[in-house]
Amino acid sequence: MPQPPSAVSRDEPVIRDRGDACPGALRLHAADDGYLARVRIPGGALTAAQAAHLAAAADRFGDGHLELTSRGNVQLRGLAEGCGTGLAAVLDAAGLLPAPAHERVRNIVATPTSQDVLPWVRELDRLLCANLRVTALSGRFLFALDDGRGDVAALEPDITVLGRCGDRALVRLGAAAGAVAVADEDAPRAALLAAEYFLDAVDAAGTRAWRVAELAAGHALDDGEFAARLAAAGIGAVRETEVDWPYAAPPRPWGRGPGPRGDLCVLPPLGRMTTGQWRVLVQVAGHGDGLRITPWRTVVLPDAPLRGPVDGPALLEDAGLVVAADSPWQSVTACTGRPGCAKSLADVRADARALVERARGPLPVHWSGCERRCGHPRGTQWVDALATADGYRLSVHGRPLPPRPDLAAALTAARETTSSPQSPKPQ
Secondary structure (H helix, E strand, C coil): CCCCCCCEECCCCCCCCCCCCCCCCCCCEEEEEEEEEEEHHHHHCCCCHHHHHHHHHHHHHECEEEEEECCEEEEEEEECCCCCCHHHHHHHHHCCCCCCCCEEEEEEEECCCCCCCCHHHHHHHHHHHHHCCHCCCCCCCCCEEEEECHHHHCCCCEEEEEEEEEEEEEECCCCCCEEEEEEEEHHHHHHHHHHHHHHHHHHHHCCCCHHHCCCCCHHCCCHHHHHHHHHCCCCEEEECCCCCCCCCCCCCCCCCCCCCCCCCCCHHHHEEEEHHHHHHHHHHHHHHEEECCCCCCCCCEEECCCCCCHHHHHHHHHCECCCCCCCHHHHHHECCCCCCCCCCCCCCCHHHHHCCCCCCCCCEEECCCCCCCCCCCCCCCEEEEEECCEEEEEEECECCCCCCHHHHHHHHHHHHHCCCCCCCCCC
């Protein structure tokens, strides 16, 4: 599988005249279906008890659904005006709001099938929450802690920590070709210092950049300067100017394994669950080792029961969640659409559900309610179904396709335009 291309720093700066508008657990976003809260879940790691609190919050304050995001976080929708204090109290009681001033900057994704990265996740989160300087980070700034396989490192994070053999780790700034090697135990502190270095560069540039890739060449982050900063902080660092960055495909749904217990990867169709479905996840996770929300809108249940008195796969399938490796839902994504988004021209989720079984093919399909194409996976190996005033406009590999009266047939034809499909980049 070819390694996906990375983003590069811009030659011209992106000049921001305001802070970002990313929602959080305390900063609610007004949508057409009510207010929206985004709860950061560092590394996607939840205990079963914490997950149960989220379901209770969705029922008490929201529309009874939970959504997974492309950064391994959880959203509650349909919230009533004035519910912020009550919601914050529930999240705080669950340990999901350890530092209110930092809640939007706790954007940490981590390899979901690895236990080795969890100490990094916990330590980096602790360091972030204890550091006032990083509250200036955008809600879009992303840390990725990768065990070395290259799954979350492929998500174009701002700061990447990549595990290596020999108790070492690489720390990468944006999409740099090289990196700085540090001792494994120093990796979380090095990631924090990298974020501070970025903020210093933003201040020097005066552009209020949100992401590392937005820095102009004159203010781009430099591995040599970063290594010097680490040395000044007492962290031994070695520059590696050229790194063969690995790439691994994201985990896909899988159910039964050879033994009575094992990891389960579960796909909620379109990344959205009722609280009833979520509680089935919690039930199975309670017999295992919690939940890991992934950046690909799936959930990994480590050490879950696979058969016997608690048959995890059967319970999840009965609840309408996907654990089968051949499910067509693996190749369907969509934005929020109507009624949640005022800009959407269609209820794209309902349309996707109506056609998912009829329009199978080798290429995934992303459904967009408007030209913004929110939530679109990166790369070109997708069929785009874009809502218009007259129906849907289809394109594949970025090329528009002629309209056809039957949408299912048009999607099937679009997906069959390639005879050797490649796996898309992870979202």
